[in-house]
Amino acid sequence: MALATVEGRIYVNEAGRHVAEDVWVFGWLYHRRDKGKLQFLLVRDGTGIIQCVVSKADVDEATWQQAAELTQESSVKVYGTVRQDPRAPGGYELLLKRLEVVQIAKDYPITPKEHGVDFLMDHRHLWLRSSRQHAILRVRHEIIRAIRDFFDERGFVLLDAPIFTPAACEGTTTLFETDYFGQKVYLTQSGQLYMEAGAMAFGKVYCFGPAFRAERSKTRRHLIEFWMVEPEVAYFDLDDDMRLAEELIEYLVQRVLERKRQELEVLERDLAPLEKIRAPFPRISYDEAARILEEAGTGFRFGDDFGGTDETVLSERFDRPVIVHRYPAAVKAFYMKNDPEQPDRALCMDILAPEGYGEIVGGGQREDDLEILERKIEAHNLPRKAFEWYLDLRRYGTVPHAGFGLGIERTVAWICGLSHVRETIPFPRMLYRLEP
């Protein structure tokens, strides 16, 4: 279905269906080369890049001159005959007949040569036009679409959680505080507590939205604002939860392999490790993980949560994501249910992505007993009043339930094989970087 509203206008990715036809392409000049009485204009329109051949013999002098004056990222409308030609990048080219210049762009800052991270981040609004960023963000789009498909196919209801919250979901991390008509409120760091309410109402729910963490983290795996999908299911235990999470991850990887090969190629992603991502994933307990780390000598001490290097060491032992379960309850959030067989352990799990990409999933079974939960809220020094509604969920028809959160940017970084999450979101928010 063509969206073009002008007679004869096509998008670049439709060129193959219009061979030998005269068409318009509206876009921007990506690059220009000339060779005597020939000019090659690479025109991008968002769906792809097509080479336009301008032959001095075929166009009038004014058109030839206009084409010669085009600069990088000038906006243009080109009209010509679509041809199949093996010499053209992408296989198709446009033999130019007419040219309309919308605007000549002066001194576009991003050239086809190499640039530093700082410069590119300062020009993120323009950097989005380059083909590598296109590939990454198209993979992101596909992953988001696949997430929705996965849950929708399984009968989950999308239930959006609020962004403004009166209290912390997890007391441990720092929150962004703001003013809500004179009342202190915070930007959400997770929609989970609301999803628990949703699960008691709809059985199977998920939310998909941004999360904000005011942590002064400066690593390749951190953003201040990131996106997360959080399913929550009633009558689910930890094992059910692990199965759902690994099924989702397998689904996402396979979907990208199936539909975004070209993008992965642009990114020079090694596909072999991705092909191996099939459920079930290995499961190890915190104790087993701790033994591995103590042998490896990472400096890890039993009882701690894992650090970045610990996660890398663990994930490198497996060719698939690895599920680590039953952490010490002391290092985990108040809402986690304790393991009845080992009361000092929480019924929780983290999934570590392969190739050192770190934790992409965190979740587990929630505490469903009113009295235990009340004691935990107290023990964690949380404001009881803000959690009354949450405690209601345990007063009125409480059931075992579980869920998890999957971080979009880390998942995209892993699947694309990137060295930093900053390129996986259109406009990253990082420590000391708020613009553009």
Added chain:
RNA sequence: UCCGGCGUAGCUCAAUUGGCAGAGCGGGUGGCUGUUAACCACUAGGUUGGAGGUUCGAGUCCUCCCGCCGGAGCCA
């Protein structure tokens, strides 16, 4: 916040022990009928992040400040 590194043309970088600030890309001008980050010739372009100091002389050494990058902690 802590530890480490870096800051030279619009961009990416070079500059010997402290001794004439340079190259490629991009821009400009000219040439070439199949280029693939084309190529060739010519050309313009600098308060070496900022302030102070040492020295006959500082891009280079010292002090402070600013910015960025990487890592740690914390986390998805």
